[in-house]
Amino acid sequence: MSASLDRIWALALRVIRQFRRDRRTLALLFLAPLFVMSLLAYMIQSPSSSVRLGLSLPSAAAPLQGVVEEALRAQGLEVTVIQEQDARELLEEGKLDAALLFPQDLLQVLAAGGQPKVELWLEGSEPSINGEVMARLTAFLHNLSVSSPRQGVLPNLPALPELVTTYLYGGADFTTVSYLAPAFVSFFIFFFVFLLSAVSFLRERSRGTIERLLVSPLGRGEIVLGYALGFLLFALVQSAIILLFSIYVLGIHYLGSLWLVYLVNFLVILSSVGLGIFLSAFARNELQAVQFIPIVVIPQILLGGFFWPLQQMAPALRWIAQAMPMTYAIQALKAVMVRGQGLAAIWPQLLALLGFTILFFLLAALSVRKMA
Amino acid sequence: MNDEVVRVEELTKDFGALRALDRLSLTIPRGTIYGLVGPNGSGKSTLIKILTGLLRPTSGQATLFGQTAGTISIRRRIGYMPQLEGLYLDLTVEENLQFFASVYGLKGADQRVRTEEALSLVELTARRGSKGEELSGGLRQRLSLACALLHRPELLLLDEPTVGVDPELRQTFWEAFTRMAGEGTTLIISTHYLEEASRCRRLAMLRDGQLLVEESPARILESTGEASLEEAFLRLGKEGRRVGLA
Ligand SMILES: Nc1ncnc2c1ncn2[C@@H]1O[C@H](COP(=O)(O)OP(=O)(O)O)[C@@H](O)[C@H]1O
Ligand SMILES: [Mg+2]
Numbered sequence: 001m002s003a004s005l006d007r008i009w010a011l012a013l014r015v016i017r018q019f020r021r022d023r024r025t026l027a028l029l030f031l032a033p034l035f036v037m038s039l040l041a042y043m044i045q046s047p048s049s050s051v052r053l054g055l056s057l058p059s060a061a062a063p064l065q066g067v068v069e070e071a072l073r074a075q076g077l078e079v080t081v082i083q084e085q086d087a088r089e090l091l092e093e094g095k096l097d098a099a100l101l102f103p104q105d106l107l108q109v110l111a112a113g114g115q116p117k118v119e120l121w122l123e124g125s126e127p128s129i130n131g132e133v134m135a136r137l138t139a140f141l142h143n144l145s146v147s148s149p150r151q152g153v154l155p156n157l158p159a160l161p162e163l164v165t166t167y168l169y170g171g172a173d174f175t176t177v178s179y180l181a182p183a184f185v186s187f188f189i190f191f192f193v194f195l196l197s198a199v200s201f202l203r204e205r206s207r208g209t210i211e212r213l214l215v216s217p218l219g220r221g222e223i224v225l226g227y228a229l230g231f232l233l234f235a236l237v238q239s240a241i242i243l244l245f246s247i248y249v250l251g252i253h254y255l256g257s258l259w260l261v262y263l264v265n266f267l268v269i270l271s272s273v274g275l276g277i278f279l280s281a282f283a284r285n286e287l288q289a290v291q292f293i294p295i296v297v298i299p300q301i302l303l304g305g306f307f308w309p310l311q312q313m314a315p316a317l318r319w320i321a322q323a324m325p326m327t328y329a330i331q332a333l334k335a336v337m338v339r340g341q342g343l344a345a346i347w348p349q350l351l352a353l354l355g356f357t358i359l360f361f362l363l364a365a366l367s368v369r370k371m372a
Numbered sequence: 373m374n375d376e377v378v379r380v381e382e383l384t385k386d387f388g389a390l391r392a393l394d395r396l397s398l399t400i401p402r403g404t405i406y407g408l409v410g411p412n413g414s415g416k417s418t419l420i421k422i423l424t425g426l427l428r429p430t431s432g433q434a435t436l437f438g439q440t441a442g443t444i445s446i447r448r449r450i451g452y453m454p455q456l457e458g459l460y461l462d463l464t465v466e467e468n469l470q471f472f473a474s475v476y477g478l479k480g481a482d483q484r485v486r487t488e489e490a491l492s493l494v495e496l497t498a499r500r501g502s503k504g505e506e507l508s509g510g511l512r513q514r515l516s517l518a519c520a521l522l523h524r525p526e527l528l529l530l531d532e533p534t535v536g537v538d539p540e541l542r543q544t545f546w547e548a549f550t551r552m553a554g555e556g557t558t559l560i561i562s563t564h565y566l567e568e569a570s571r572c573r574r575l576a577m578l579r580d581g582q583l584l585v586e587e588s589p590a591r592i593l594e595s596t597g598e599a600s601l602e603e604a605f606l607r608l609g610k611e612g613r614r615v616g617l618a
Binding site: 214 | 444450454457458476
């Protein structure tokens with residue numbers, strides 16, 4: 001019995017010793033959870049006040065304008081007065097998240113004691129913004145009703161105005177999965193390609209094969225490219241499987257060209273290989289490579305637009321998000337898959353991804369040297 | 373001059389506060405089997421890595437074929453067998469050879485011929501389909517050597533090639549080394565087996581990064597008056613003497 005305890009204790013001591021000497025693992029163990037949790041807390045607290053609403057009232061109802069605007073602002077909405085005919089364009093250009101259009105016959109309907117139909121147009125591609133808009137407008141409409149203390153805003157309102165909602169993009173067909181699918185596609189590719197290339201490069205170092213490669217006629221850039229090419233094959237197959245699964249099994253609704261989806265994934269794969277090789281230079285074993293997950297992968301999940309759209313983030317977080325490739329990949333894939341947009345809409349994101357790819361390749365090639 | 377494959381001048385390598393090589397100078401002519409001997413930690417691997425370009429000298433120079441070590445244009449002319457086995461364990465014997473052959477630009481029939489040659493030299497033909505991870509240490513060592521000489525380099529840098537190889541095959545290896553040297557290949561071989569060091573044309577005896585002696589085995593025995601290289605090395609080490617420097 002005591003011999004067994006001795007063995008157990010000896011083993012425990014060995015483990016304690018090992019970790020006591022490994023400062024990185026200690027830092028990860030203690031600091032990474034704090035890091036991720038602070039990030040989460042910050043995000044949940046961040047006021048998502050930046051919902052931009054366009055408001056159009058008929059000119060006959062001009063006297064009501066000020067009161068309506070004020071009631072909307074009281075709900076934390078950013079109100080801009082617009083012309084009804086401009087609504088679509090402003091939404092398409094991303095200058096507004098939603099537009100609230102009161103009918104031309106508003107006063108007549110009210111005078112006749114009827115229920116006015118208020119049109120709500122939603123840009124639609126961000127489910128969280130859709131939800132936000134709906135929640136705030138419901139509160140706003142409720143305040144307009146006769147029973148509320150704000151009675152008098154629209155005098156003698158017999159019932160809650162009827163809200164007719166139109167989605168510019170997405171909408172009823174688009175389940176939450178449909179909105180999340182584009183983000184999932186790029187995330188899985190990024191995650192696996194990053195981790196696997198980091199780990200296999202580490203193996204290259206620990207087995208000494210990297211020495212043979214560096215002594216051979218292979219240049220450093222070629223080594224990085226060779227790796228990228230190898231991973232490209234697997235990752236493209238992987239993304240095809242994820243896409244097919246999402247479309248045929250999960251039944252996601254998607255628009256746009258699958259070739260563009262592939263083009264985005266292609267750049268995600270290349271940049272992930274570069275990042276994986278580069279960061280593997282800072283790890284001494286496979287465990288340490290895995291330790292990059294909370295530092296490199298999780299922030300990209302939280303900030304990349306996976307759950308929260310960029311524009312709803314606090315400025316500091318938005319700034320961090322803009323320094324991460326995942327942000328651009330998710331933006332581009334949402335544009336293609338949810339909004340059915342083409343190359344003309346996503347070229348800035350493609351350019352950003354290309355920039356990351358080139359940067360990570362250079363860093364990877366430079367870091368290969370110090371691996372001997 | 374044309375006959376000089378390696379030239380090392382005042383070569384020094386520091387790892388932080390540790391001096392791994394201390395102002396080493398030597399030259400190696402074509403077709404020589406050049407032995408690096410010395411105990412563990414004496415700097416043999418460090419010297420070989422500098423010659424391959426894997427490490428940069430702290431000061432001094434290392435040139436191969438008249439060009440700075442590590443230059444891309446001379447890489448095809450050298451073969452390197454690392455002290456770490458440097459093999460892909462998830463690939464078979466044959467796949468490892470094919471991979472390194474391709475890295476050196478060998479294709480098609482050329483690649484097949486060289487692969488067969490290398491396999492038979494290290495007597496691994498029967499194990500060609502075995503995965504690296506299934507091989508014992510000695511067999512891996514043989515495969516590792518085969519990978520280094522597959523492309524018939526002019527200069528072979530072998531870091532402890534005979535560790536874990538049984539005496540019979542060690543004999544075969546040395547016969548092959550001697551034959552290659554006869555054909556004009558230059559070989560730099562590190563070892564801590566002093567009995568095989570006597571087969572080298574010249575020997576550099578290292579201790580703590582310093583060159584104790586650089587001479588032919590016969591001259592070393594002669595000048596120290598000892599009967600074996602082992603004893604000669606011990607004596608030189610004790611005296612801390614530096615002789616035979618060009
Ligand atoms: N990358 C390195 N970093 C720090 N010290 C090293 C490194 N490589 C070798 N050394 C040290 O340099 C000395 C010479 O090592 P090495 O050349 O491997 O000797 P040998 O091959 O003769 O056994 C040793 O003390 C070793 O610990
Ligand atoms: Mg060594």
